[in-house]
Amino acid sequence: MKNSSVAVRSVTKTYRRGQRRVTALLNVSFEVWQGELALLVGPSGSGKTTLLNLIAALDRPDRGEIIVGGSEITGLSRSAAALYRNERVGFISQSPELSPTTRRSFWLTSRPAISMTTTRARSPSCYRAPAASEARA
Ligand SMILES: Nc1ncnc2c1ncn2[C@@H]1O[C@H](COP(=O)(O)OP(=O)(O)O)[C@@H](O)[C@H]1O
Numbered sequence: 853m854k855n856s857s858v859a860v861r862s863v864t865k866t867y868r869r870g871q872r873r874v875t876a877l878l879n880v881s882f883e884v885w886q887g888e889l890a891l892l893v894g895p896s897g898s899g900k901t902t903l904l905n906l907i908a909a910l911d912r913p914d915r916g917e918i919i920v921g922g923s924e925i926t927g928l929s930r931s932a933a934a935l936y937r938n939e940r941v942g943f944i945s946q947s948p949e950l951s952p953t954t955r956r957s958f959w960l961t962s963r964p965a966i967s968m969t970t971t972r973a974r975s976p977s978c979y980r981a982p983a984a985s986e987a988r989a
């Protein structure tokens with residue numbers, strides 16, 4: 853049986869900007885299975901960073917749930933979220949303020965992915981590659 857690695861269920865996230873509310877994610881659901889490589893693609897402002905911040909427990913959704921490795925992470929305390937990030941989450945940032953080594957490794961690893969992202973969608977899409985074991989079969 854396939855095991856779910858990341859399950860995002862009906863997630864909504866809004867930000868407050870002055871008097872206005874910005875809906876970054878509205879009722880987003882998807883699942884990534886164990887061993888899958890998933891690419892999240894979409895135009896600027898479509899909510900990719902917001903979604904990754906939620907999956908990494910750096911922020912909380914307004915509604916919905918996120919389950920990683922069988923555990924619900926949306927209700928974690930600050931210290932439990934820090935432990936989760938330390939043990940379960942790997943982040944390679946594109947931000948140039950990080951060390952030159954980190955920046956270089958981002959570009960090296962992301963270039964093949966970027967060449968695949970030619971679609972124009974209004975909300976982030978999740979592209980899937982077969983798990984390594986399936987690709988070899
Ligand atoms: N901290 C924030 N405060 C207010 N609005 C935000 C904030 N972060 C993101 N947004 C808004 O949420 C939407 C999604 O942004 P983001 O997740 O950064 O998209 P992407 O990473 O796909 O470019 C955009 O409209 C953006 O302006």
Ligand SMILES: [Mg+2]
Nearest residue numbers: 897900901902
């Ligand atoms: Mg972004």
